[in-house]
Amino acid sequence: MKKLIAMLLALVMVLGLAACSQNAAPATTTTTEAAETAPSTDAAQTTTENTASGDKVIKIGVVECLTGDNAAPGTLCKIGAELANELHPTVDIGGETYQVQLVIADCKSDKVEAANCATRLIEKEGCVALMGPAGSGFNLAMGDIVKNAKIPTITSNATSPLVTVDNPYYFRTCFTNDFHATVMAQYAYDAGYRKIAVVKEITQDAAVDCANRFEELFKGLTGDPDCIVCEVGYNVTDQDYNAQLVTLSQNTFDAIFAPNTAVNLAMMMNQAQDMGLDTNWLAIDSCEVPEFITIGGEAVVDKVYFSSFFDTAVAQTPVTTYLLDEYAKRYDDECSSFVALQYDAYTMLLQAISDAGTTDGDAICKALENIKGFEGATGVLEFDANHNIENLAVVKTVGADGKFKYVATVKP
Secondary structure (H helix, E strand, C coil), rough: HHHHHHHHHHHHHHHHCCCCCCCCCCCCEEEEECHHHCCCCCCCCCEEECCCCCCCEEEEEECCCCCCCHHHHHHHHHHHHHHHHHCCEEECCCCCEEEEEEEEEEEEEEEEEEHHHHHHHHHHHCEEEEEEEHHHHHHHHHHHHHHHHHEEEECCCCCHHHCCCCCCCCECCCCHHHEEEEEEEHHHHCCCCCCCCEEEECHHHHHHHHHHHHHHHHHHHHHHCCCCCEEEECCCCCCHHHHHHHHHHHCCEEEECCCHHHHHHHHHHHHHHHHHCEEEEECHHHCCCCCHHHHHHHHHHHCCCEEECEEECCCHHHHHHHHHHHHHHHCCCCHHHHHHHHHHHHHHHHHHHHHCCCCCHHHHHHHHHHHHCCEECCCCCCCCCCCCCCEEEEEEEECCCCCEEEEEEEEE
């Protein structure tokens, strides 16, 4: 019965999640175009109304996964953008103050829809910059569009290195797959693990890339070409993992590395517990959403260790404290790294627009590249030559109180 309930709950969340657990609504007033009445190229769209008649206005587009498989992180990213916009509603451009209006479009966790949303926000809405969605594939689908239009785009949740390769208009505030893999390989080795099983979500390019890189790095750390004892794969739409778990149970290992989406990993860990597979799991930040704990229940408590960018127990800068205080005024749950990363993406973008003194895309990109020592909620930030950010990482788990818990800080 427990397994059935978890699967039904997970199915509802995968197909239609539109909000994370919270008891307060964002202070920003919004208007929404219903998705049911719009063609596929005009997905549900929300525009912040923080301007008065006569205000000078610039628009920033937010393409986000608010429904579909990636709705859990996507919804948190939306909250981060809206909160950042509420706290920083204006930008100085050439000595004049402009109101910043967000135009938020739901790409429905679909690559084609992500491309359509980007096109519409640029061509119809006149957005001077975009914020990319949760998921590497969706950002890759937008890549040529923003490149050809010369629109600076910054994503807070796309880990594939390919997102920023050969695209001078794309930036990210999150870690890459390589960095996540490096952090978790180092953590696993330091924890004394020497034999690892790997679970690959084969329909997600980022998950496969991260798993492959972890294997390579862990073999290097251990000096043992046979340290990866087995690999199993599954599709993101799967909900029954019996075959994969049976294969895993036939091997001997210290932990399982599974850079999966939150819902899939929680379901898998629940089913592993039901069949008596008792082991530690290693993951990445994709599981840092409330749904992971809701679905996983006791099966995930002190059993999963994952890399993240941010923890509420460790204030990286004064901005960390400021964001946490403002978030607590509006929401009852804990501020997620997805919220903090999106906050940093928005505020860095505003800093660049102000520094550029213009809304010209090339000038904004140059200003983003020139930002140094930026104090964000997730640390002191600046972009490297590939438009990526490397920072200290934290490893977290789920505590007995049902909350994410800080474990360690890792600098690879």
